[in-house]
Amino acid sequence: EAGVAQSPRYKIIEKRQSVAFWCNPISGHATLYWYQQILGQGPKLLIQFQNNGVVDDSQLPKDRFSAERLKGVDSTLKIQPAKLEDSAVYLCASSLEGPTYEQYFGPGTRLTVT
Amino acid sequence: GENVEQHPSTLSVQEGDSAVIKCTYSDSASNYFPWYKQELGKGPQLIIDIRSNVGEKKDQRIAVTLNKTAKHFSLHITETQPEDSAVYFCAAGDYKLSFGAGTTVTVRA
Numbered sequence: 038e039a040g041v042a043q044s045p046r047y048k049i050i051e052k053r054q055s056v057a058f059w060c061n062p063i064s065g066h067a068t069l070y071w072y073q074q075i076l077g078q079g080p081k082l083l084i085q086f087q088n089n090g091v092v093d094d095s096q097l098p099k100d101r102f103s104a105e106r107l108k109g110v111d112s113t114l115k116i117q118p119a120k121l122e123d124s125a126v127y128l129c130a131s132s133l134e135g136p137t138y139e140q141y142f143g144p145g146t147r148l149t150v151t
Numbered sequence: 152g153e154n155v156e157q158h159p160s161t162l163s164v165q166e167g168d169s170a171v172i173k174c175t176y177s178d179s180a181s182n183y184f185p186w187y188k189q190e191l192g193k194g195p196q197l198i199i200d201i202r203s204n205v206g207e208k209k210d211q212r213i214a215v216t217l218n219k220t221a222k223h224f225s226l227h228i229t230e231t232q233p234e235d236s237a238v239y240f241c242a243a244g245d246y247k248l249s250f251g252a253g254t255t256v257t258v259r260a
Contacts, residue, residue, distance in 0.1 A: 041194070079157075079240050079250030080195065093247050095152075128194050136248050137183040137202070142194030 039063065041143035043129050049149045055117035058146045062110070062131030068092075069106055070140065071114050072128040080128055086112065087135070119150045153178040155243050157251030165259050170228040172254045174241035177222065181243040184217055184224045189238045189253075198239075199226070231258045 072080035088109040106112040182203040187195035
């Protein structure tokens with residue numbers, strides 16, 4: 038089966054600019070996750086969707102980050118305006134149901150904010 | 152929220168030897184404990200997981216143990232091979248997962 042697709046793979050922007058990431062989960066997976074992975078650290082959950090609805094966004098900096106999952110399939114994560122500390126790899130993952138099911142990760146988008 | 156601590160941060164082993172990574176967690180409500188392997192430039196991949204009703208699970212050269220009373224769980228890799236070199240993450244949770252900081256494992260030929 039096809040894996041989780043993400044684009045772009047790399048992005049370089051200046052601080053205060055905006056950026057958007059796209060994720061296409063595995064077909065049939067109800068739950069979609071966005072994680073932020075700063076160099077040398079483990080993934081940190083930003084937002085978790087169950088179908089169209091948000092299950093958890095407690096660690097999403099809502100003043101600058103936003104995410105949506107249209108029709109319960111693809112998802113986009115946006116940062117506006119970006120800060121230097123947003124430099125990280127943004128990972129998208131999906132699972133058949135909730136987090137106690139295996140999460141399949143995409144390759145990630147490496148964001149560099151200068 | 153859940154806090155997961157992972158040790159050691161780096162681990163170098165001779166090919167054929169065993170590797171052990173340990174994690175502790177803080178939230179007694181956590182009931183799912185997966186381990187992920189991440190290779191350079193790729194997303195993490197699940198290698199083994201354990202649930203709170205099980206104390207130990209084994210899959211070929213990989214095993215995981217869980218001590219719910221002490222709130223710690225461990226990954227054991229036996230007969231290590233060069234392809235085992237990667238970053239390993241533990242995680243814990245139930246309705247959401249919290250990840251440890253990772254262990255960089257290097258297997259020396």
